[in-house]
Amino acid sequence: MNSWSALDRFLRTDPRDVGCAEAMEMLHVYADLVAAGEPAEQRYPGLAAHLRACGPCREDFDGLLAAIHADRD
């Protein structure tokens, strides 16, 4: 791996990426599936692709998942 693989990863775009609006619309459904151990990424590959690329949506997803887990603890 060379010195600029991080830049390469940043510039790569996934054509399945659904964008923030769709991801935010469905984030609760996706988070419930993940929390239940269901194959959320297989069911929603475009949303999974978005969460890999979008920092703010990933942050929201992590927060939502933390809230769900806190309820169960």
Add this chain to the structure above:
Amino acid sequence: MPVVGTRLDPVPRPAAGTALTDAETAEWVGLLAGAGPERDAAVDRLHAMLVRIARAEVARRGPRLRISGPELDDIAHQAAADALLAITGKIGQFRGESRFTTWAYKFVIFEVSAKCGRHFWRRPAVPLDAEDWDRLPGRFGFEPEQEAEWRDLLAALRRAVDTELTPRQRQCFVALVLNDVPLDALVIELSSSRNAIYKMVFDARRKLRAALTAAGHLGHDLPRRT
């Protein structure tokens, strides 16, 4: 036909109502869609729950945002209050695609996000149009011993930013990548939406990678090995 790499596809929705079979979800929906003292009590209970979730979320984000003390609590309370209004106003739109609590938590998490974005601009001004290209090697972990090679790459990237991007794409790229402005803060500064800014940068990333690939700096499938 959409061009690969430029479309942002819609997500297929699950069948509505699945989670309404969950007793807790059904109870929340019934109470909040109702009226009288039982609804008032449910709203109070929901508010307390939202404050708890908001506090945990701002505490989780706080260290990265350099927010602490009373400010964290202010953000949590404002987020919970705004989320409560949104949830009670939209309870008729809840489709039962998830547990009610997960749907409700989503509102308060989004409110925390938005408020943290606003908070960013309370710090000393970050000039949106300043361009600190010297930050890029550190930002992307370029190794000093390979400087002779990445200097060419950096120069090519800079040329591509100048020649391939629209003025708006360039402005967003500079703010997010060179000036480290959080996306949600840029949304506020540009009076835009997260989706619009993301799409702008998505298209910019695609253009820049295509230019660097065409110039031989990046590989088509894997990063070029040295």
